[in-house]
Amino acid sequence: MKQTIPLIIVFGFGFFVIIAFFIPLSAFQDASQTFETWYTGVIAFFVFIGIFNIVKVNASKIQRRLSDWQYSIILLIFLALMMAAGFIGGPNGGVFNYLFEHMQIPLGATMFSLLAFFVASAAFRAFRARTPEATLLLIAAVIVMIGRVPIGYYIWRGFPDVVEWMMNVPNTAAKRGILFGADLGLISMALRVLLGIERSYMGGGRE
Amino acid sequence: MSTEIGVWIAALLTLAIYSFLYKDNPFYKVAENIFVGVSAGYWAVVLWFNYAWPNLFEPLIMRGNFIYLIPIIVGLMMFAPLIPKVSWLIRIPLTFTMGVAMALVILQRIQGEIFPQLQATFLPLIGVSPMQTISNLLIIFGVISTLIYFYFSKAHKGVLGVFAKLGIWFMMVAFGASFGYTVMARISLLIGRVYFLLHNWLQLI
Amino acid sequence: MKFLERLENLDRRILFLLVGLAVIIPLIFPLGLPVDITRPVKSVFDRVEELPEGAIVVVSCDYDPGSEAELTPATAAFVEHCFRRNLRVYMMGLWPAGPELGNLSLESIAPRYGKEYGVDYINIGYRPGGPVMLVSLGRNVADLVRADYAGVPIDSFPLGRALKSARDIDLVMTLSAGDPGVLHWIIYFSARYGTPIATATTAIMAPQQYPYLSSGQLVGLLGGLKGAAEYETLIEMKARAVAGMDSQSIVHLLLVVFIVIGNVILLYQKRRI
Numbered sequence: 042m043k044q045t046i047p048l049i050i051v052f053g054f055g056f057f058v059i060i061a062f063f064i065p066l067s068a069f070q071d072a073s074q075t076f077e078t079w080y081t082g083v084i085a086f087f088v089f090i091g092i093f094n095i096v097k098v099n100a101s102k103i104q105r106r107l108s109d110w111q112y113s114i115i116l117l118i119f120l121a122l123m124m125a126a127g128f129i130g131g132p133n134g135g136v137f138n139y140l141f142e143h144m145q146i147p148l149g150a151t152m153f154s155l156l157a158f159f160v161a162s163a164a165f166r167a168f169r170a171r172t173p174e175a176t177l178l179l180i181a182a183v184i185v186m187i188g189r190v191p192i193g194y195y196i197w198r199g200f201p202d203v204v205e206w207m208m209n210v211p212n213t214a215a216k217r218g219i220l221f222g223a224d225l226g227l228i229s230m231a232l233r234v235l236l237g238i239e240r241s242y243m244g245g246g247r248e
Numbered sequence: 249m250s251t252e253i254g255v256w257i258a259a260l261l262t263l264a265i266y267s268f269l270y271k272d273n274p275f276y277k278v279a280e281n282i283f284v285g286v287s288a289g290y291w292a293v294v295l296w297f298n299y300a301w302p303n304l305f306e307p308l309i310m311r312g313n314f315i316y317l318i319p320i321i322v323g324l325m326m327f328a329p330l331i332p333k334v335s336w337l338i339r340i341p342l343t344f345t346m347g348v349a350m351a352l353v354i355l356q357r358i359q360g361e362i363f364p365q366l367q368a369t370f371l372p373l374i375g376v377s378p379m380q381t382i383s384n385l386l387i388i389f390g391v392i393s394t395l396i397y398f399y400f401s402k403a404h405k406g407v408l409g410v411f412a413k414l415g416i417w418f419m420m421v422a423f424g425a426s427f428g429y430t431v432m433a434r435i436s437l438l439i440g441r442v443y444f445l446l447h448n449w450l451q452l453i
Numbered sequence: 454m455k456f457l458e459r460l461e462n463l464d465r466r467i468l469f470l471l472v473g474l475a476v477i478i479p480l481i482f483p484l485g486l487p488v489d490i491t492r493p494v495k496s497v498f499d500r501v502e503e504l505p506e507g508a509i510v511v512v513s514c515d516y517d518p519g520s521e522a523e524l525t526p527a528t529a530a531f532v533e534h535c536f537r538r539n540l541r542v543y544m545m546g547l548w549p550a551g552p553e554l555g556n557l558s559l560e561s562i563a564p565r566y567g568k569e570y571g572v573d574y575i576n577i578g579y580r581p582g583g584p585v586m587l588v589s590l591g592r593n594v595a596d597l598v599r600a601d602y603a604g605v606p607i608d609s610f611p612l613g614r615a616l617k618s619a620r621d622i623d624l625v626m627t628l629s630a631g632d633p634g635v636l637h638w639i640i641y642f643s644a645r646y647g648t649p650i651a652t653a654t655t656a657i658m659a660p661q662q663y664p665y666l667s668s669g670q671l672v673g674l675l676g677g678l679k680g681a682a683e684y685e686t687l688i689e690m691k692a693r694a695v696a697g698m699d700s701q702s703i704v705h706l707l708l709v710v711f712i713v714i715g716n717v718i719l720l721y722q723k724r725r726i
Contacts, residue, residue: 148518
């Protein structure tokens with residue numbers, strides 16, 4: 042039962058949605074629409090459980106005095122502060138928006154901007170043309186790096202056109218080939234899931 | 249220099265993150281944990297007010313529309329692992345969402361990606377300029393040779409080997425272009441933060 | 454050569470410092486390099502110019518603060534253009550923080566054009582569910598959208614009532630930093646309902662969009678901060694993106710120098726062996 046019911050669900054709902062696509066009757070379309078609406082409702086709980094897990098993991102870290110447990114207190118304080126500001130004042134509330142604008146945005150933006158420094162370090166230490174293929178890769182990268190910014194246009198007016206040709210021809214060709222392969226793989230994986238052959242996403246092993 | 253407290257808070261948090269470039273330190277760790285806490289709190293609030301309350305709970309509680317009990321109960325089953333006896337119930341929301349999502353993958357990947365991209369690969373070789381003919385030929389050969397490279401059921405020897413090698417060359421150009429754009433993206437993010445520090449905080453530009 | 458050996462072991466913090474200076478100096482002392490316009494960006498601009506007054510444009514902010522530096526300038530430039538053309542902006546997002554980030558642009562630009570919330574523009578906030586949600590949204594908006602981002606019933610706004618399905622949408626502009634994003638708008642929305650899609654993506658994602666540009670599934674593309682700078686130039690609004698282009702150019706040159714030095718060291722190492 043613990044295996045059968047879930048497999049019936051995935052097969053039933055999955056093939057109903059596929060079949061409904063080909064049947065223009067309103068009953069089928071409405072049912073398909075209802076299942077898709079329920080899907081977005083269920084997905085909301087996936088997010089809630091993610092937040093619940095953050096609280097659980099950090100609370101456990103504090104309780105067991107694991108390494109850097111003090112920082113978990115800060116995490117939970119700010120999580121509570123943000124939720125209180127939002128649930129009391131609403132998503133349009135002053136405090137909530139203040140925290141979003143002056144903490145979340147700068148912190149998120151700065152975290153990712155750190156990568157600029159590491160890419161510079163990697164450019165110096167790791168971007169080496171050891172093989173003919175790597176040489177071609179580096180040449181293409183350098184052409185894009187210069188041609189895609191105003192200095193490239195300033196050096197030679199034709200530079201942006203060369204880059205545009207590179208993006209429209211060899212880049213498109215290779216990306217399209219990869220795209221076909223990935224899509225065919227994804228479709229075969231989707232079929233395996235619907236037919237119950239692929240069950241790893243269910244977790245818990247064969248019970 | 250700005251006199252707004254909010255700008256100062258943002259600037260100091262920015263500098264705390266950048267302090268990691270010198271070495272890992274408590275200021276960075278504090279800023280990192282504030283970020284995770286604030287982001288998670290934000291997500292919970294937005295999800296509740298933008299979606300969960302108006303689309304699920306309000307119709308059920310305020311208007312007595314009991315059909316909404318179904319997605320709510322199925323969603324609550326996500327918490328089943330907390331009770332070991334019924335932990336298997338988590339499979340219900342997982343299989344329901346996978347079923348609907350995978351069905352749409354099959355339909356839409358074919359309709360929305362494979363067919364249009366296949367159609368776009370059938371390019372004219374006559375009736376266009378010589379440069380366009382060469383470009384179109386390159387696209388056709390590029391797509392075929394890239395696909396051949398990923399065909400591993402036969403050894404890459406002879407004609408197949410030549411096409412596979414050609415596929416690698418096309419991919420190297422594509423990956424080089426992606427690499428150049430990735431560098432560009434990272435630098436842009438840094439420019440954004442430095443612009444904030446110089447314009448909004450120090451007001452030098 | 455001892456110099457090359459010392460370069461090989463250079464403290465990376467010196468590299469960080471050079472990058473920092475290469476960003477800061479051109480921002481304080483601009484070079485004023487001209488921004489060239491590429492076809493993918495011009496295509497988006499031209500499509501907006503062709504739309505009749507009152508057309509509904511869905512602006513989907515599918516990004517978070519990590520991509521703010523590249524996509525907020527693009528959002529601002531695009532929204533500015535829409536308001537100048539008297540188009541109606543229907544903002545939403547597939548990522549939680551996206552609509553809030555987009556709102557900062559919307560609320561700062563709308564008053565300058567005398568635009569009224571609920572009539573000329575609206576923000577319905579975050580919609581979870583990615584691709585499945587998009588399929589449902591295109592068929593019947595009312596099933597998924599009951600309130601705006603502040604929780605006010607959507608039916609109380611004229612623009613909220615006007616958008617019932619994909620048929621009412623004249624253009625979708627997705628500002629996309631990953632999944633869910635532009636790929637899903639193309640495959641799950643446009644392929645089903647025929648709505649034209651334009652996009653502004655982070656520079657990392659830009660190369661992957663070219664197959665869709667070439668197949669006509671994308672109207673146009675603003676790639677990264679450069680794409681935003683091109684759009685600002687087209688609408689004659691020199692703002693954050695254009696200001697950053699001089700720094701972008703100098704840092705790129707610096708990184709090319711780093712790559713060249715790194716490969717000179719490699720050649721030297723090979724000769725040593």
